[in-house]
Amino acid sequence: MPPPLYCVTDATVPATTTELLAGACAARGVAYVPVDVGRFDPCEEAWLRAGDLLFRPAVSYAAVRVEQALFADSVATFYASGEALCFDGAAAPLLFARRGLPIPRTVTLLRNDRAQQRRAVELLGGLPLVVKVPGGEGGVGVMLLESWASLVSVLDHLFAAGRTPQLMTYVADAVHWRVVVVGSRAVAAYRNHPYPDDFRSGPSNDPADYEVPPPSPLTELAVAATRAIRREFAGVDILAHASGRLYLLEANFPCYFPQAQVVGGIDVAGAMLGHLLEKSRHLLEI
Ligand SMILES: Nc1ncnc2c1ncn2[C@@H]1O[C@H](COP(=O)(O)OP(=O)(O)O)[C@@H](O)[C@H]1O
Numbered sequence: 001m002p003p004p005l006y007c008v009t010d011a012t013v014p015a016t017t018t019e020l021l022a023g024a025c026a027a028r029g030v031a032y033v034p035v036d037v038g039r040f041d042p043c044e045e046a047w048l049r050a051g052d053l054l055f056r057p058a059v060s061y062a063a064v065r066v067e068q069a070l071f072a073d074s075v076a077t078f079y080a081s082g083e084a085l086c087f088d089g090a091a092a093p094l095l096f097a098r099r100g101l102p103i104p105r106t107v108t109l110l111r112n113d114r115a116q117q118r119r120a121v122e123l124l125g126g127l128p129l130v131v132k133v134p135g136g137e138g139g140v141g142v143m144l145l146e147s148w149a150s151l152v153s154v155l156d157h158l159f160a161a162g163r164t165p166q167l168m169t170y171v172a173d174a175v176h177w178r179v180v181v182v183g184s185r186a187v188a189a190y191r192n193h194p195y196p197d198d199f200r201s202g203p204s205n206d207p208a209d210y211e212v213p214p215p216s217p218l219t220e221l222a223v224a225a226t227r228a229i230r231r232e233f234a235g236v237d238i239l240a241h242a243s244g245r246l247y248l249l250e251a252n253f254p255c256y257f258p259q260a261q262v263v264g265g266i267d268v269a270g271a272m273l274g275h276l277l278e279k280s281r282h283l284l285e286i
């Protein structure tokens with residue numbers, strides 16, 4: 001009997017995500033065991049057995065705590081090590097830069113100081129710039145600053161709201177790729193097209209935009225970014241500039257993988273299950 005998959009979910013997890021995972025489990029004779037964050041009792045000890053599989057598609061703080069409570073070194077996860085489970089990735093741009101991975105030039109502003117902002121704008125090559133407020137998703141919190149008037153007014157608001165904005169170089173004329181990495185392999189890559197009247201982009205609805213990509217600088221960068229955040233599964237956003245230069249934006253874990261499966265027809269959930277099962281076998285052999 002293969003080991004069961006414990007899946008940490010809550011009401012915010014899209015039904016497609018859990019359905020695809022449950023389907024991948026059924027196809028392999030794996031029992032799918034949802035763990036509802038809202039019903040989890042922290043006073044009751046929960047033991048998973050050696051070799052069991054664990055994945056958390058839910059993103060809340062509580063969901064992370066439930067996953068940490070269920071984890072043991074003998075459980076198969078998408079974490080590269082036990083400590084990686086406690087690593088939240090907030091410093092990821094810095095980690096990427098220190099590993100020599102190409103990111104848009106970035107300055108994290110720590111206080112509302114105009115003189116410092118002028119130096120930052122100069123360092124970043126002038127306006128327009130992008131400002132990113134960590135913690136958002138779907139492009140919310142990523143804003144384009146085309147004039148000094150918009151820069152100072154937006155920054156005043158962000159500091160008043162207690163945020164720590166990141167200013168970064170605006171990469172124009174670029175294709176936004178989402179690469180889905182499982183283990184050390186890019187299992188799907190697809191284009192995100194700009195929304196009308198916007199500089200931000202979202203996933204394509206055209207199946208032709210989806211591919212199982214052969215190894216390339218794009219997939220190598222996605223795999224390296226996933227490794228940098230100490231994960232074995234991630235949705236990596238990369239801008240490919242017309243010049244051929246690549247700019248790594250972020251590596252998301254967990255990520256919304258059903259896009260590549262439902263629209264692109266690529267069996268991402270199957271690849272995820274396959275990876276966890278292989279890891280489980282390896283854990284039980286040691
Ligand atoms: N430096 C940049 N230059 C140009 N476009 C950017 C830049 N950073 C982000 N974007 C655009 O904004 C969108 C959201 O950025 P991303 O870093 O992926 O944030 P989120 O966490 O919201 O997904 C991306 O789709 C990309 O098109």
Ligand SMILES: [Mg+2]
Pocket residue numbers: 138139237250
């Ligand atoms: Mg993104």
